[in-house]
Amino acid sequence: MRIAVLSGKGGTGKTLVSVNLAAAAKISTYIDCDVEEPNGHLFFKPENIQEEEVHVRIPKVDGKLCNGCRKCVDFCKFNALAYIKDKLIIFEDICHSCGGCILLCPEKALTEKEKVIGKIQKGASDQVTVYTGILNTGEPSGIPIIKKLLNENKPERNKTIFIDCPPGSACIVMESIKDADYCILVAEPTLFGVHNLNMVYELVKLFNKPFGVVLNKCLDGENPSEQFCIEKNIKIIGRIPFDSALGMLNSNAEIAVRKSERYRTIFSFLLEAVKKEVHHETTSNS
Amino acid sequence: MKIAIPVDEKTLESNVCVSFGRAPYFLIYDTETKESIFLDNGAAASTGGAGIKAAQTIVDNKVNALLTPRCGENAANVLKSADIKIYKTAGISAKKNIDDFISGKLSLLDEIHPGFHGHGGN
Amino acid sequence: MKQLLILSGKGGTGKTTIASAFIKLSKAKAYADCDVDAPNLHLITKQNSPPKKTDYYGLPKAEIDIELCIECGQCMQNCRFEAISADGKYKVDPFACEGCGVCELVCPVEAVTLKPAVAGELLLYTDGEKVFSTAQLKMGSGTSGMLVTEVKKQMKSAAADVEFAIIDGSPGIGCPVIASLSGVDMVLIVAEPSISGISDMERIINTAAKFGVKTAVCINKFDTNMQNTEKIENFCKGQGISLLGRIPFDLDAVKAINNGQTIVDIDCASGAAVKAIYSKTMELLFEEGGGLRS
Numbered sequence: 132m133r134i135a136v137l138s139g140k141g142g143t144g145k146t147l148v149s150v151n152l153a154a155a156a157k158i159s160t161y162i163d164c165d166v167e168e169p170n171g172h173l174f175f176k177p178e179n180i181q182e183e184e185v186h187v188r189i190p191k192v193d194g195k196l197c198n199g200c201r202k203c204v205d206f207c208k209f210n211a212l213a214y215i216k217d218k219l220i221i222f223e224d225i226c227h228s229c230g231g232c233i234l235l236c237p238e239k240a241l242t243e244k245e246k247v248i249g250k251i252q253k254g255a256s257d258q259v260t261v262y263t264g265i266l267n268t269g270e271p272s273g274i275p276i277i278k279k280l281l282n283e284n285k286p287e288r289n290k291t292i293f294i295d296c297p298p299g300s301a302c303i304v305m306e307s308i309k310d311a312d313y314c315i316l317v318a319e320p321t322l323f324g325v326h327n328l329n330m331v332y333e334l335v336k337l338f339n340k341p342f343g344v345v346l347n348k349c350l351d352g353e354n355p356s357e358q359f360c361i362e363k364n365i366k367i368i369g370r371i372p373f374d375s376a377l378g379m380l381n382s383n384a385e386i387a388v389r390k391s392e393r394y395r396t397i398f399s400f401l402l403e404a405v406k407k408e409v410h411h412e413t414t415s416n417s
Numbered sequence: 418m419k420i421a422i423p424v425d426e427k428t429l430e431s432n433v434c435v436s437f438g439r440a441p442y443f444l445i446y447d448t449e450t451k452e453s454i455f456l457d458n459g460a461a462a463s464t465g466g467a468g469i470k471a472a473q474t475i476v477d478n479k480v481n482a483l484l485t486p487r488c489g490e491n492a493a494n495v496l497k498s499a500d501i502k503i504y505k506t507a508g509i510s511a512k513k514n515i516d517d518f519i520s521g522k523l524s525l526l527d528e529i530h531p532g533f534h535g536h537g538g539n
Numbered sequence: 540m541k542q543l544l545i546l547s548g549k550g551g552t553g554k555t556t557i558a559s560a561f562i563k564l565s566k567a568k569a570y571a572d573c574d575v576d577a578p579n580l581h582l583i584t585k586q587n588s589p590p591k592k593t594d595y596y597g598l599p600k601a602e603i604d605i606e607l608c609i610e611c612g613q614c615m616q617n618c619r620f621e622a623i624s625a626d627g628k629y630k631v632d633p634f635a636c637e638g639c640g641v642c643e644l645v646c647p648v649e650a651v652t653l654k655p656a657v658a659g660e661l662l663l664y665t666d667g668e669k670v671f672s673t674a675q676l677k678m679g680s681g682t683s684g685m686l687v688t689e690v691k692k693q694m695k696s697a698a699a700d701v702e703f704a705i706i707d708g709s710p711g712i713g714c715p716v717i718a719s720l721s722g723v724d725m726v727l728i729v730a731e732p733s734i735s736g737i738s739d740m741e742r743i744i745n746t747a748a749k750f751g752v753k754t755a756v757c758i759n760k761f762d763t764n765m766q767n768t769e770k771i772e773n774f775c776k777g778q779g780i781s782l783l784g785r786i787p788f789d790l791d792a793v794k795a796i797n798n799g800q801t802i803v804d805i806d807c808a809s810g811a812a813v814k815a816i817y818s819k820t821m822e823l824l825f826e827e828g829g830g831l832r833s
Contacts (some may be wrong), residue, residue, distance in 0.1 A: 139577050140550045140551060140576075140577045140579075140710070141549055141550020141551055141710055141711070142549055142550040142551010142552060142731075143550075143551060146735075167711060167712070167713055168549070168711065168712070168735075168739060170735040173734055173735060204473070206640065206644070207466075208598060208599075208638055208639055208640050209465050209466050209639070210460065210463055210465060210466025210467065210469045210470040211466055211469070212469075213469050213470075213472065213473045213476075213495045214473070215473070215476050215495055215498045215499045216476075216498060216499055218498070220494070220495065220498060222466065222469060222491055222494075225465060225466045225469065225491065227637055227639060228619055229619050229620075229637065229639030229640075229641050230617065230619055230641060231639055231640060231641040231644055234617065234641065234644060234645065235644060268712070268742075271465075272681070298550055298576075298577075298710070299576040299577060300576070300678045300679065301576060301676070301678075301679065301680060301681055302634055302635070302679050302680065302681055303681070305634050305679055319551075320793070320797075321793055321796050321797055322582050322583070322796055322797050322799065323555065323579045323582060323796065326577070326579055326582055327577050327579070330577060330678070333678060334678055334679075337678065350790065350793065352794075353797065355797055375763065375788075378763050378764075379763065379764055381733070382731075382732060382733035382734065382736075382763060382764040382767060383733075383734060383764065383766075383767070384733075384734040384735065435722060436688075439688070462596075464597055464598050464683070464685050465598075465685075487721070487722075
């Protein structure tokens with residue numbers, strides 16, 4: 132079962148929920164797809180780390196073959212090429228690796244080389260296997276890293292996998308939830324929270340994913356996100372109370388489930404609720 | 418020599434455009450013939466790499482110096498490869514900047530900002 | 540126009556809450572929300588009239604004309620983004636398509652064309668003397684530095700004579716942040732005392748330094764983790780960055796926001812702290828010859 136955890140904005144508790152659910156499940160896999168700002172590893176502090184580089188293919192030019200026809204310069208929609216003083220210049224950080232210039236070059240002066248855009252780290256934290264995707268600063272897209280992270284774990288359908296998604300509803304989030312069996316939307320109890328929840332709600336609806344909401348930082352009194360769920364008939368799978376001790380553990384990058392019985396109970400309940408939902412979805416769909 | 422300035426409008430009285438890569442037009446001024454022409458900047462609507470494409474236009478028009486309020490690092494690399502000097506504009510009038518350049522009052526642009534790395538809307 | 544940009548690195552640190560308070564305190568006549576992925580500022584600054592809307596076009600997307608398509612499969616084989624599928628008919632997944640044009644290039648029968656695609660919407664509110672520029676990126680569109688640039692441009696052209704503007708920046712450390720940084724006079728970073736918040740703050744400070752923009756820091760919810768608050772303060776002292784104050788965690792702030800008020804509209808501890816930070820920010824922003832920018 133693959134469970135994606137997402138939120139419309141950073142700071143709502145997406146990492147808190149996915150890290151603690153993975154820890155509560157004891158034997159599980161945690162995948163951090165927030166490749167621009169991966170934080171999950173700060174909590175898990177995984178050991179025995181194996182690293183693998185992630186590459187994309189970018190063009191390189193053989194100056195002897197290039198005749199300066201500029202077909203590649205004109206074709207490139209990303210403006211990653213320039214032809215200056217009888218020389219082709221390639222801007223590697225602008226290139227989207229579409230391969231068009233190579234297909235196009237009549238002189239076969241362009242070939243491909245591999246370029247490192249980031250890496251994947253795999254490690255262990257107790258019985259949780261922790262995968263972290265890290266995008267190098269300045270690279271245009273983290274999607275190749277997410278693809279690799281998720282493909283690596285594809286065959287293992289029977290494992291319990293938690294996917295910590297990037298914030299927002301951009302294409303990179305779509306890539307992260309593509310193969311998920313269930314989505315957890317984490318929401319804050321504020322007016323801002325509702326607006327951001329609505330964005331991811333639209334996203335999971337578009338992709339036809341079964342989903343439920345976890346209300347984080349719940350206080351006494353009214354909760355606009357809760358009202359939103361009731362209005363839209365969205366399943367609320369759990370509530371995490373606002374609690375300064377939990378906030379303290381979290382801000383020190385500690386896993387609450389592993390530090391206190393109280394939080395172990397809260398997240399174990401949440402995990403059971405999620406499992407029940409996933410089970411319900413898979414049986415009703417088959 | 419030929420100098421180029423990113424401008425908002427097609428007149429000598431125009432303001433200097435705050436952006437190089439996404440300026441609507443370039444004013445190309447020849448200091449010897451005192452002729453000026455205006456080029457449409459085809460890069461203005463690019464979602465990414467606008468600076469590179471704009472710099473290519475400047476190079477192709479055999480310009481010797483660019484006067485601009487700022488310039489990204491990719492564009493600066495293109496211009497550098499073509500030995501085009503980049504000067505920092507002072508004040509907003511294109512005309513006044515030309516005069517200041519001719520009388521040697523403009524200094525070279527030394528702060529090159531990191532580019533936007535082609536994060537277009539895809 | 541003097542422009543103050545409010546940034547945070549990590550999301551959820553209270554950037555918009557503070558930006559809205561600053562707008563209220565300064566009676567700002569021009570402001571913008573550059574968080575185009577998840578704009579929130581409009582929820583708390585009251586607008587009396589509907590906005591002027593403009594479509595924002597990103598990169599074009601490929602479209603296959605199935606009348607012309609001979610199902611040769613060239614486009615699908617050559618697409619690096621797995622954007623073309625062929626269950627029965629060939630079609631393009633607009634969310635995966637990056638608009639590179641390779642499919643158009645390889646199609647032997649010209650069945651593929653690149654069509655302009657709306658990637659978001661620019662909104663401009665002009666209420667009497669006030670100008671508020673914002674935007675919303677469409678679902679599935681990539682982060683866009685260019686839309687951020689458009690939001691700022693829209694604000695500037697609508698409020699050309701205004702002396703002072705407040706910009707609510709984009710979260711993260713990527714390209715939209717760089718786009719929001721360009722051309723501003725000062726950055727106020729809203730930091731949060733958490734391990735992950737600190738690492739993001741350091742990256743933002745480095746980026747702002749590259750642009751030579753005057754930078755100051757304030758710490759929100761400082762009392763939720765004193766140890767980390769001290770870490771932030773020591774870091775700033777070491778780097779010579781102005782610390783403008785601490786804001787306490789305050790349940791009243793949540794109440795104010797949920798009532799559609801800013802935290803300086805009600806009498807509360809966080810509001811009082813923000814007022815003090817506001818005066819210091821203004822002092823620094825308008826300080827003679829203080830900035831690196833001319």
